[in-house]
Amino acid sequence: MITTCQQMQQCEEAAFARGISAAELMDEAGRGIAAVVRQFAPRTGSLVLFLGKGNNAGDALVAARELLTDGWKVHARLCCEPAAMKELPRRHLQALSGHVRIIEDAIEFDFPPGPIVSLDGLLGIGAQGPMKLELELLAREMNALRSLRHAVTIAMDIPSGLNGDRGKACENAVVADITAVVAQIKAGLLADGADQHVGRIALVPLRELSSVQGDAQAAVLTPRLLRSWLPRRANDMHKGDAGRVGILAGSPGFLGAAELCCRGAIRAGAGLVTLIVREEVYPLIAARLPAEVMVQPVKDYREALDMDFDALAIGPGLGFAHEPQILEILSRLDLPVIVDADALTMISRHPEVMNEAAKLPRLMTPHPGEMARLLRHYPSWNGMSRRLLVESYISRSPGLTLLLKGTRTVIGTHRETTLFNSTGHPGMASGGMGDVLTGVCAAFAAQHVPLHQTAGLGAWLCGRAAERHLTLYHSAAESLGASDVTAHLGHALQDLKEGAF
Ligand SMILES: NC(=O)C1=CN([C@@H]2O[C@H](COP(=O)(O)OP(=O)(O)OC[C@H]3O[C@@H](n4cnc5c(N)ncnc54)[C@H](O)[C@@H]3O)[C@@H](O)[C@H]2O)[C@@H](O)CC1
Known part of the structure; x- marks a missing residue:
């Protein structure tokens, strides 16, 4: 469920009224956040807690308590004297004394070689207005540690300085690589412009805060949602x-x-x-393909109309030399078709094709540039949010699923919940990622997974495979290539089955 901060607070109040204590909730949240740290930073090093006065700091302290036994060296930057903190975080800080080194300046501090992870426990859903100076200075320091020392920043619940309801960032708001969201997704995390501060979303569920009022028309992709969409192979399948x-x-x-x-x-x-x-391409490509792929040369792409497939992918690197043939396939073929790259540009030049194919199963996967071309025909939609654009575009085509790629990929299908992806990292900003996604989606569509679910699985898995490359090989985001993503799809699938974040 997507909630406002107030809806979340009401849900907490209701839990307190049932006899649940804030300490219990914080314990569960902190343990979950520690698991998030283990997933994204499996090698231990220096953990730096940035602590505000409220329970958000308590979450960071419980997580640190859990991680101490893994071998992390814990440091803390405080915004105030411990006596000025709320009772719970104060108690947790006291309990950790002797294990946490209070430092004065994280930028100047001489951390030993190894990973540095910052936990942003400055502000959560209790934030009122823009950050006060003492917190803004700490947020600025956290951001500097990230950009100058390449620390990984993990925000508790909401990146400090980002409005949890509207997603507007105040000056020096924390830039997180990962936001470990507690219990329910706060609406502001999904707003346009919030991505830069939120990064990867990892949802830490809390048993007692699992049912809440909110926006049920949208959802964030998590293994909990996706697992049942992944087809289970029958023992006797061929x-x-x-x-x-x-x-x-x-x-x-x-x-x-x-x-x-x-x-x-x-x-x-x-x-x-x-x-x-095409026949002229056959000799160029046949030898470089994986052994599992069959290659079929054709004189005319329309020969595909008579071939026996369960789904078709059209577009990556296709070129425009045979546009009429492709447009005919797009408007006629009564099979699920994943439409990407050059085929999307053809549709933007000939939008009538999608009217003809309005009821046919189509999954379009534009990146923002391709989306802008598709939207040239809808000037009155200028200024709409990504979510509204997706929802508007699909509203007139009952067969269409639209997957708008980006840091926060958005997926829409007529009469379905709008989906936001949670996985991936900036290393994916390189050529070929979209081609992989198209192939992944085609595989699920061919297994008769509905296109809405196909798109959700594809987006989550590709992002997770990209993450796996970093942690498995102790590799940097900068070096990720699209082939690395294909190499780790198996790990991503297994993570999905086992319920990783
Ligand atoms: N309340 C609960 O039961 C739970 C809370 N949890 C965590 O606690 C967070 C909420 O805790 P709190 O309600 O204590 O709120 P926060 O931790 O967001 O902090 C609120 C405190 O920060 C200060 N503050 C507020 N606005 C400020 C501003 N603009 N500039 C500077 N200081 C400001 C005030 O002293 C206020 O008391 C959640 O986001 C979540 O991380 C989780 O542990 C789950 C359970």
Whole structure:
């Protein structure tokens, strides 16, 4: 559920009225946050707590208590004398005395080599108005530690300085790499412009705060939601049951896009993957494809209309030389089609195609630039939020699912809950990621997963695979390539099944 801070506070009050104590809630929250730290920072090092006066600081202190036994060296920056803190965080700080080193300046401090993780416990849902100076200075220090020392910043519940309801950031608001959201997603975290401060969303559920009033028309993708959407393989299934994917992609100079798309489909579980290319492209591409991929040369792309597939992916590296053939397939083929890249640009030039295909199962996966081209025909929508744009675009096409890529990928389908992705990191800002996503989605669509769920699975898995590359190989985000994402889709699938964050 997406809630306002007030709805969250009311839910907490109701729990207190049932006899649940704030200390119990904080304990559960802090343990969950420690698990988030373990997932995203598996190598121990220096943990720096930035503590405000309220219970948000208590969450950070409980998490630190849990992480001490893993070997983290814990440091703290305080905004005030401990006596001025609320009772719970004060008690937790006292209990940790002897294990926490209070420091005066995290930028100047000589941390030993190894990872540095900052926990932002300055402000949570109890924030009133813009940050007061003493907190703003600490937030600025946290941001400097992130940019100058490459510390990983994990925010408790809400990045301090970001409005939890509207997502507006005040000056020097904390820039988090990961926001460990407690109990329920706060609406402001999903607002346009909040992404830069929120980063990856990891939801820490609290048993006693699991039912709450809020916006049920939207949801954030988590394994809890996605797990049941992933088809469970039958013991006696064969390759035909696992989905036959056809891919129309690749042209001279853009062969890698086709290859990445095929690899995505294979690693996401497609039973059979066939790449359909023009005859002149065949000799260029056949030898570089993974052994699992079949290649079908055609004189005319429309030959695909008579081939036997469960789903088709069209677009990566396709070029525009045969646009009429592609448009005909898009308007006629009565199969799930994942539409990406050059095929999206063709639709932006010929929007009538989508009117003809309004009832046919189509999943369009534009990045913001492609989306802007699609929206040229709707000038009155200028200034709408991402969510509203997606919801408006799909409203007239009952067969259409739209996946708007970005830091916070948004997915919409007529009469379905709007979905926001939680996974991924800035290392994914490199070429080829979209081609992989298209292949992954084609694999699920070919297994007869509804396109809305297909898009949700695809977005979450690709982001999680990108994260796995960093933690498994102790690798930096900068070095991530799209092929690395295909290589880790298996880990991401397993994380989804087992319920990682
Ligand atoms: N209340 C509960 O039962 C639970 C709270 N939890 C955590 O506690 C947080 C909420 O705790 P609180 O209600 O104590 O609120 P906060 O921790 O957000 O802090 C509120 C305090 O910060 C100060 N403050 C408020 N606005 C400020 C501003 N603009 N500039 C500077 N200082 C400001 C005030 O002293 C105020 O008392 C949640 O976000 C979550 O992290 C979790 O432990 C789960 C349970």
